[in-house]
Amino acid sequence: MAVDETLISKYFNWSDAKIVAFQKALLEWYDREGRQLPWRVDHDPYHVFVSEIMLQQTQVQTVIPYYLDFIASFPTVGELASAPESKLLKAWEGLGYYSRVRNMQKAAQQIMRDYAGQWPTTAAKLQTLTGIGPYTAAAIASIAFNQPIAAIDGNAFRVFARLLKIDLDISKSQTRPVFQAIGDRLISVARPGDFNQAIMDLGTSYLTAKQPDAEHSPVRDFDESLADGTTLAYPVKTKKAKPIDFYYYALAIQSPEGWLFEQRPTKGMLARLWMLPLIDRDDLTTSDPKEVLAELSTLFQQETEIHAEFHEVEMKPVIHTFTHQKWHIQIVQAKLTSTPNLSLFSGKWLSLAAIAEAPLPTVQLKLNQQLFV
DNA sequence: GATCCGTGGTG
């Protein structure tokens, strides 16, 4: 809570007059050139909430169609709270970070149960809701309820780091309180929501990460890194690790009732979404292609007593890169003349129509492209 | 506090 005052004053010692001038320059620009976005047509806390969750680590252009569909399907927090999970996951299909939508429903249920459907108005209370952290709580509190608290996202880190030449590593958790304290001193008490959104618009226009145009920004006169030509030195951030390679076979098994799909476990990657069964190549005793197919066939027959003749599909492996993992998937196919009982694979036989209804991760959509087109 | 959790775009 108590942020080291000497650390703050190392980077920030603007006068009140300078702060006011900064707010004026920023907000006048925002009034002139701020983006028109679907979630900016009103300040409904539910609308702000849905958009902010979707925008976590996701670009505006990606979010827009999902936001419009989501609000149409689940218009109120009460309808979100009572929606079936499968519908929610389907609405989120392709957006990534799928735990966001399940946490969003938990938060909606907390609103209904603990707050009688009325949103709490302070960032502190909002942050107790599942899936709402310091950034999202500040965004909702400031935009929907005019609370003067800075929303420190990637844009705010970058903008403030450049303006004030803050050389703290923004990937370290101790850094956030410093930016929070400085942002809270800079923010316009009269228009906190617009201030936060203006900082974000600034971060996606003149002060972008790779090709900034700081010399034309509306706050160029307040930009200390522009003054000495060190814009690109900020923000300081440690590099991310390279994704780890994984090698799988995807079993494309077709019976008269459809294709065998599995729902992924409740926790971990792509939780509760549907995919073809994946066999880790490291779990097989051989890497010789012919022996692999024989082993898969044996594996399947053990449980079914149905003869399954697997064959490698003549297609390139599907390669899909996540943040931390890179999957190399070779499809193997088998067509069954009757439908066996399942025990080895805890899956379901899905018709093409059912596959279209099920929530699928993008890597499975890639597999579908190879199989069903 | 380091790691996990997706996807699409860009140079």
Next chain:
DNA sequence: TCACCAAGGAT
């Protein structure tokens, strides 16, 4: 191909 980025949060 690859590294990096984009309105973060939970564990």
